[in-house]
Amino acid sequence: MPINLVDLGLVYGVEVGEGTVRLRLTFTAMGCPATEMIMDDIRTRLLAEPGIDDVQIDVVWDPPWTSSRLTQEGREGLRAWGLSV
Amino acid sequence: MEVANTARLDALLKRGELIESVSEMTPDYLRELKHTLVVSGDTELISAPAYYLAAKKAPSVNAFMTGIAIIQDELAHAHIAYHILEELGESQEALIFKRDPKAFRYPYAFDVPLESWTELVVANAMYDQAGFCLLGDIHEQCSYGPWKRGLVKVMAEENFHLRNGRNWCKRISQAGGAAREELQRAVDWMFPLTVEWFGLPDDLKQHSAQLDYRLKGLTNDQLRQQWLATVVPFMESIGIRVPAHREGDAFTLDYPFPCTFDAELKHWDVGDPCSWDAVMARWRARGPRNAEMVALFQESFSTFQVRA
Numbered sequence: 098m099p100i101n102l103v104d105l106g107l108v109y110g111v112e113v114g115e116g117t118v119r120l121r122l123t124f125t126a127m128g129c130p131a132t133e134m135i136m137d138d139i140r141t142r143l144l145a146e147p148g149i150d151d152v153q154i155d156v157v158w159d160p161p162w163t164s165s166r167l168t169q170e171g172r173e174g175l176r177a178w179g180l181s182v
Numbered sequence: 183m184e185v186a187n188t189a190r191l192d193a194l195l196k197r198g199e200l201i202e203s204v205s206e207m208t209p210d211y212l213r214e215l216k217h218t219l220v221v222s223g224d225t226e227l228i229s230a231p232a233y234y235l236a237a238k239k240a241p242s243v244n245a246f247m248t249g250i251a252i253i254q255d256e257l258a259h260a261h262i263a264y265h266i267l268e269e270l271g272e273s274q275e276a277l278i279f280k281r282d283p284k285a286f287r288y289p290y291a292f293d294v295p296l297e298s299w300t301e302l303v304v305a306n307a308m309y310d311q312a313g314f315c316l317l318g319d320i321h322e323q324c325s326y327g328p329w330k331r332g333l334v335k336v337m338a339e340e341n342f343h344l345r346n347g348r349n350w351c352k353r354i355s356q357a358g359g360a361a362r363e364e365l366q367r368a369v370d371w372m373f374p375l376t377v378e379w380f381g382l383p384d385d386l387k388q389h390s391a392q393l394d395y396r397l398k399g400l401t402n403d404q405l406r407q408q409w410l411a412t413v414v415p416f417m418e419s420i421g422i423r424v425p426a427h428r429e430g431d432a433f434t435l436d437y438p439f440p441c442t443f444d445a446e447l448k449h450w451d452v453g454d455p456c457s458w459d460a461v462m463a464r465w466r467a468r469g470p471r472n473a474e475m476v477a478l479f480q481e482s483f484s485t486f487q488v489r490a
Contacts (some may be wrong), residue, residue, distance in 0.1 A: 098337070128247060129247075130247045130248045130250070130251030130252075130342075131246070131248070131251075132244055132247075132327075133244050133248070134349060135347070137349065141451065150465060178338070179334065179335055
């Protein structure tokens, strides 16, 4: 999918501490088949940042994700990919 | 009438234009298109029971959900091919539910049971990569407009399957020990099966109507090389041995191709080269799981039929 997690509206919060990033993350559906893949990508990407050696991801479901959380860029990206949003 | 059609079709194909309806086709073109669609639909369809029987061995709920999502994608991709076949005058019902198991036209590899999560993710990394090469070529080159357009989303979804396969292969290899040995064993029998997936070598295949009609753009050997060029470096990068190496611009196999395969033991006898006639005979006879897999989607079909 040619759209990042922030534009998709999945990132609910980020706290950066001493060498640590803590992320509040949701998914578009509880049955999302890509949860592990997405979390692996997040860990790999954040651990590549200088000074970051610990990534904690809290998966949250409240408030539930809806398409209203898409940014304008995200909306356009999904439309270009063939999804009606 | 047909002469005029042939000339018009040739002209359309030469100009690189798309065919949009049966009225623009010759009977030969229609037959080749249908045959190509049946192989594609059958391949996607049979991957569903093949993957399902292995996805049951998933190591976690999340992994199982990913496996099931991939199966759902494969069924949808099969539907695209069968739907187009219906528009071309075939019956989806007859194609899916009323054919003899041996009449299905999918690669022999799927007839050899995938029996573990490891074998499933190797299939995602190697079989889905083969499908990706073949469908990618059709997506780029196909002269039949409705199929070409239908494949845009198929390609995007196949990417997800490849990622699942590669991520898991990497993870299993990193785990080391018995897990890694199981991965190596799976690659050992599945790699040559995927190599033969692309069919007869070009020097034995005299003529391809599929190429003439621009239903695909690359030859069997070109597609095989494309697959080798992605799978060999990937497997080597995660420390898994594969029986092929790069020589100049091309990849060379390190075993006699073709050679004898024992499907029950999942074993290649590299000391026993065989003819392509023998390979064709093995394909025609189908492999161990053919009937079981077709029964999985055919057996309940008539249960809820409303009879007139």
